[in-house]
Amino acid sequence: MKKQLIIIGGIVIGILIILFIPETQSTAHLLSVKVKKGDFIAQVYSTGQLQTENSELIVLPKEMSSRNIDLYEIKVSHLVEEGTVVDSGGYVATLDHAAVEELRTKAQEELETALNAYEDAKIDTNLNLSILRDELLNGLVDLEEKQLILEQSIYESPAVKRKARLDVERSQRDLEQKQRNYKLKEKQDEYKVFRAWEKVKKRQQKVKDINELFKVLEVKAPKPGMVIYSYSQFGKKIKAGSSVSRWRPQIAELPDFSSMLSKTFINEIDISKVKVGQTVTVGVDAFPEKSFKGEVITVANIGQVIPNSDTKVFEVAIKLEGTDSDLRPAMTTSNIINTAHIRNTLSAPLECIFSNDSLSYAFVKAGKSDYRKQIIEPGISNENYIQLLAGVDEQDELLMNTPDGADKKPFDGIEIYKRLMHNRADSLTPVDTTN
CATH class of the missing domain: 1.10.287.620 (Helix Hairpins)
Structure with a gap:
C-alpha cells in the first residue's frame, strides 16, 4: 500500500511539472526592461552637404543670350583650380574660341x-x-x-x-x-x-x-572670393571640357562663408516630424571633433524620388550658427534634428511594443512566471525608444520578445482601445458648417 502511494504521488508530481514548468519558462528565458519616467527626446538623423546660403554666381557672358547667336551651349576649355582666391575682375575660365x-x-x-x-x-x-x-x-x-x-x-x-x-x-x-x-x-x-x-x-x-x-570668352570674377565650381545638368562638377548651356549658365560661384547651410534629404516616413525652427546638431565628417548648432529654416512641400528607387525624400535646409574658417561647400555633414523634447513622460524601448492592424500592445510581467497582454497608447518615437501615453505605469516590466502562447492570451485595457477608436472616428467625422 505504501509503495502504491509513493507511485501515485510521483505521477501527480510529474503532472504538475508538465503543467507549470512551461509557463514558468515562457517568461523566465525572455528579456525584459522596466518602463522609465523622465525626459523624452525625439530626433531624426540624416546626412547632408554643406553649401553657402548666399553666393555670387559666375555665369556665361550675357552676350551669349543674344537671339541672333545660334549658340545654345559652349565648352569650357580652361579654368583655374577650384579653391583659387581671385580678385574682382580676376581670371576664372576660358570658353571655347573655336566654336x-x-x-x-x-x-x-x-x-x-x-x-x-x-x-x-x-x-x-x-x-x-x-x-x-x-x-x-x-x-x-x-x-x-x-x-x-x-x-x-x-x-x-x-x-x-x-x-x-x-x-x-x-x-x-x-x-x-x-x-x-x-x-x-x-x-x-x-x-x-x-x-x-x-x-x-x-x-x-x-x-x-x-x-x-x-x-568676352575669358570669364572674369564679378567680385573677390574663392572659386567653387558648379554642377552641370548631369550632376557632375564643371571642369575643362564640360559644356555649359544658356538654360543652365552657371559656371562657378563665389560663396559667402559667413552663412553656411547643411542641405539634407529626409525620407517620407520622418518628414512629418521635421518643422521649421527645430534645433539641430550638425557634425562635419572632415572635422569629427567639431559640432555646430543649427536650425531648420526650410522644409520642402514636394518630395522627389531617389534615382533607381521608389523611395521619396524631402529637401531640408539647416542654417548653422556662427562661422568657421575650416568649413567649405560640399563637405559631408551629419545632422541630428531635435523634433521633440517632452519632460516627465513614460517611455520604453521600441522592442517592447507590438502591434496588429488596429492596436499596439505590450507584454507586462505579472510575477515571476506570468504576464498580461496589455493594450497601450503609443506617443512619439525616436530611433530607440517610444513614448507610452496610457496602459502601463512606471517600473512596469515589459517583455522584449513574444512569449509562448501569446496569441491565445486575451487583451487587457480594452477601454484604451475603445477610446482610441472613438477619437479616431471623431477626427474623420465631417464638420457641419451649414449653421
Whole structure:
C-alpha cells in the first residue's frame, strides 16, 4: 500500500511539472526592461552637404543670350583650380574660341549673301520699274493719237466718229490700268528691297554680336572670393571640357562663408516630424571633433524620388550658427534634428511594443512566471525608444520578445482601445458648417 502511494504521488508530481514548468519558462528565458519616467527626446538623423546660403554666381557672358547667336551651349576649355582666391575682375575660365570663330565665319558668309541679295533686289527693282515707265509713256502717246483722230473726225460720218470715240476710251482704260500696275509693282519692289535690307541689318547685327561675344570668352570674377565650381545638368562638377548651356549658365560661384547651410534629404516616413525652427546638431565628417548648432529654416512641400528607387525624400535646409574658417561647400555633414523634447513622460524601448492592424500592445510581467497582454497608447518615437501615453505605469516590466502562447492570451485595457477608436472616428467625422 505504501509503495502504491509513493507511485501515485510521483505521477501527480510529474503532472504538475508538465503543467507549470512551461509557463514558468515562457517568461523566465525572455528579456525584459522596466518602463522609465523622465525626459523624452525625439530626433531624426540624416546626412547632408554643406553649401553657402548666399553666393555670387559666375555665369556665361550675357552676350551669349543674344537671339541672333545660334549658340545654345559652349565648352569650357580652361579654368583655374577650384579653391583659387581671385580678385574682382580676376581670371576664372576660358570658353571655347573655336566654336565662336566657326560661328563668326558662318555669319560673315551669311552677311555677304544677304548683301548680294540686297543689291540684286535693287537692280531688279530699277529694271522692272524702268520697263513699266516706258509702257506708261507709250500709253500716253497712244491716247494723244487717239484723241487727235477723234478731233479730226468731226466732219466724218457718225460711224467713224463713234469708232474714234471708242478708241479714245479704250486707250484711256489701258493707260489707267498701266498706272495702277506701276503703283502696285512699285510698292512690291519697295517691300522686296526693304526685306532684303532688313535681312542685311539682321546679319550685320549677328556678326556684331558674335564679335562682342568673342571679346568676352575669358570669364572674369564679378567680385573677390574663392572659386567653387558648379554642377552641370548631369550632376557632375564643371571642369575643362564640360559644356555649359544658356538654360543652365552657371559656371562657378563665389560663396559667402559667413552663412553656411547643411542641405539634407529626409525620407517620407520622418518628414512629418521635421518643422521649421527645430534645433539641430550638425557634425562635419572632415572635422569629427567639431559640432555646430543649427536650425531648420526650410522644409520642402514636394518630395522627389531617389534615382533607381521608389523611395521619396524631402529637401531640408539647416542654417548653422556662427562661422568657421575650416568649413567649405560640399563637405559631408551629419545632422541630428531635435523634433521633440517632452519632460516627465513614460517611455520604453521600441522592442517592447507590438502591434496588429488596429492596436499596439505590450507584454507586462505579472510575477515571476506570468504576464498580461496589455493594450497601450503609443506617443512619439525616436530611433530607440517610444513614448507610452496610457496602459502601463512606471517600473512596469515589459517583455522584449513574444512569449509562448501569446496569441491565445486575451487583451487587457480594452477601454484604451475603445477610446482610441472613438477619437479616431471623431477626427474623420465631417464638420457641419451649414449653421
